[in-house]
Amino acid sequence: MQPRFVDLHTHTTASDGTDTPRGLIRKAAEAGLAAVAVTDHDTISGLDEAEAAGRDFGVEVIRGCELGVQGQYGEIHLLGLWLPRDCAPLEAALARLRTLREERNREMLEKLRGLGIAVSYDEVLEEAKGESVGRPHIARVLQKRGIVSTFAQAFELYLGYYGAAYVPRSLPSPEEGVRLLAGPGVVVSFAHPMLIRCPAAWFNEIVPRLKEAGLGAIEAYHSEHSSRDERFCVDLAARYGLGVSGGSDYHGTAKPGVRLGRGKGGLRVTAALLDALKARRA
């Protein structure tokens, strides 16, 4: 039998991706993917449309979400996979996080104004098609207005950690984040751990802590992970009895080098990996 492939980390217009949920699932079908997890930042608003498209195009859609939490070495990202349809406490928490996002976005616009760059929040909302708004949307406005010549430059000069208009985001603690997502049938995965600039030994501290809070997997396969990173993550997961997840972190044209299901070209996440995660859901 031909191996089948999946992608367990994707973004849509509900957050900072550029494909609508339906468009994303259509692309997944065209790419021959068997299953896709839709994991927008701080919102689950794209999931119903994605699921409906999944039925139309014959793609298994996994309800997901990506959450940023504050770690010792910067942001840690968590993926919730198989989120329930009705999850009032999670939805309330995500709504609160989006409010904090808006406050932060407005503070960054205030800082830009101080630098002589007037961007209104309406312009940013115009750029954002969904309810989770962030720096990529502000970057696109700056680019369209010709204030920067590239998307990357918007981060270098203004929006990145060292940028002149940067404002940190207030985030939940790692344990809080895991507990928010965790629940019956949900698998919480530690997203792209190797993007964190930390000593390797720190994972032996943070991973057991997160497992205690309900972590179920580590995202070993990711567009930005080298094969060495993949091995490190697979070992880490084995050491702590966790599952392994994988996905491209596809954002459409917002991340031009990253293709759905294929990442930068070499990524392959098998349906067997998905089956192993499903076995852990109980």
Ligand code: AMP
């Ligand atoms: P936010 O959630 O508003 O803090 O924005 C975070 C998103 O901005 C990330 O998911 C990236 O897609 C993007 N981003 C962050 N830093 C950079 C950078 N230096 N260059 C390009 N994109 C970036």
Ligand code: ZN
């Ligand atoms: Zn994103």
Ligand code: FE
């Ligand atoms: Fe992420």
Ligand code: FE
């Ligand atoms: Fe992501």
